Amino acid sequence: MKFSRLGAVAATAAAIALVLSGCSGSAPSEGSDGITTINYWSWDGAPGKAIVTPIIDGFEKANPKIRVKYTEIAQADFRVKATQSLGAGEDIDVLGVQPGAWAAEIQDYLEPVSAWPGAKSLPSKFTTQAVGQAKRLFTDGKLYAVPVYSTGSAVGVYNADIIDDLGVTPPTTWAEFKTMSDALTAQGKGILPMTMPADDWFQDEAVLTAVGQVDPEFFNTVRYKDGDWNTPAYIKGLSNYKALYDNGTFDTATLDMDYATAMTTFDSGKSAVAFNGSWEVGRILTGNYGIIPFPAEKADDASLRASLDVMLAIPTASKKKAAAAKFIEYMSVGDGVDGWASVLKGVPSVDGYTLPDGVLTTDLQKKSYATLIDLINNPRGDRNNLGAFSDFVGANVKQVVSGTMSAKDAAASDQAELEKGNF
């Protein structure tokens, strides 16, 4: 085969173009018009584009020399994409940080808060608890990201119309929930007592809530003090959870509902209660819904695990740290807080925060919010999950509930998996 000289030149050009296409230049830190554009990356629901956009507009109005370009990535993909982008030197100035093992994973890419320009007094504006939880997430106990808000799990949102129609009180104990379930069965409208995501990680969360009712220190002992998973408290909590399905309090038909299906079922009025994280309780502002804790044997034991849900950090590679710090201050302790706090996305970490007037208008909303605050401020364990281990545990939980595994065997299996040190 003969190749023309033109063909050889074209091939060479293609090869060079392919190599050069991998190179990218860095963005200028300031435009010619004196405006600094910062890149803000976060995941959906933290607090989400619809909520963030007006906050950004407010910030830009107050800071005409700074523009904020927001990039939102699906929650399931955020950790991987954000980490790879940090490693590739992507131009990120403000980064949403998911609390948990990932925070420590990317620590080396983040600027310590103590070095942020103009932000020396920022940490003192948060609650001591929030700052303490944030520091615990990093290997050297320093602050590499500021807390924004906390959430808790598992907590229930109930449909007040359905509950009122049944003539029962919103349930907080096992007995009350059973009464409601029996009343729904007798009513015959096919409304489920509750739905919750059957996703493995959430089943782990639900059981840990039940375990926290038995031993408030269980999870923190495992997480921070190398405690055992395979304890009598865990087995009892898991057994109690299974019993809720066995005696008809919860419906086993919900065990194949993923996150979206569980919430859609509740929103369409086909279930009385939806258990999920507190990031879903904003519904009480838009419908006749209330908040209840995950049921316990005694009302005093009703609780949840809570921890920081969103933090904000500045990557070390950012060339616009001053502007980034200004925006983070606005979002976490400044005028931006009302924007996301008013939709009950989370409990703000800023010290002394109260919701603005007019957010909670009905008695049900006010009572529900008070319940939420009480639960999150008195957690039985940090909601600081262990990644793939949480999925493993959740899968075993579902086997226990469906009767194919005993609670004791599940706990032993979880312990063996934990001891592998794979997490």
Place this chain on the structure above:
Amino acid sequence: MSQPTTRRRRQNGWRTALLFLVPLLVIYGVYYLYSIIFLVQTSGQRVGISLLRPVQVGLHNFALLLSDPVFGHAIVNNLIFAAASIAVALTIGFFIAVSLSTGVHGRKLFYLVFLLPALMPLSLVATIFGSMLQERFGVLNETLRAVGLGSLAQSWLTTPSLAYGAVILIFCYLIGLPIMYYTADLSALPVSSLEAALLDGAGTFRIMRSIIYPMMRSTHITVVLSLLLGSFRALEQVLFSTEGGPGTTTEIVGTYLYGYANSSGKTIGFAAAASIVVLLIALVISLVQMVVTRAPRDRKA
């Protein structure tokens, strides 16, 4: 033409050919060679997604992997799901391809019907299957209840045996590609053998079984090996329907790897080790394919 001139022309030809190959070699080097080197290197480490501060652990990840019953179970599941889809492809798929090639009315519509599932995003197919099989509000159970057969409504996704069947069904649902392979090779079959069989009075099924089926040996091998390899590449079929559950009943290597690769802990090294094992299995299958599909003349040589 003198020898030096011929040699120079040949060398120029090689250089030019190499220039054309360079872009592909760069892509191969980056996406294959580098990826494999990265996997091998990372499989000996305990490291997270940031790849920072790796701790060398030697063969510890492989030891953990090979002692994990879930991984072994996942490989067995891959083989079983592949076997089921192969069995369906070699029988039903073959029959459909041959039937449609006879010139039946509406042939193009039938091709579309059978091929469409294979062309749709697998995540969509699996999600819809999962949704249809939900116990309380799934279409299947609601239909059964509506026609008075509520006693047949099952927990399709949470009963181990039924969930297993559901996943097999999803794998077999993608029958379009084997049909396409058979259809393409049917057109190249020598007509004389079929005419001779017809003249001898052979019926349709006899011709299919005794003439056409044996003549399509190479297509059968292609179908078997492509479905087998495809099974080890599968992820969405299980991830979006049963998520590997209940428990680890329907776990496949794809979902096993996915779980560890997406974990926030230091599991990337472990996922890399699992990837290498799966790569080796796929390599063995590919080598078998190369040997079995080699032309008879090459084998004798």
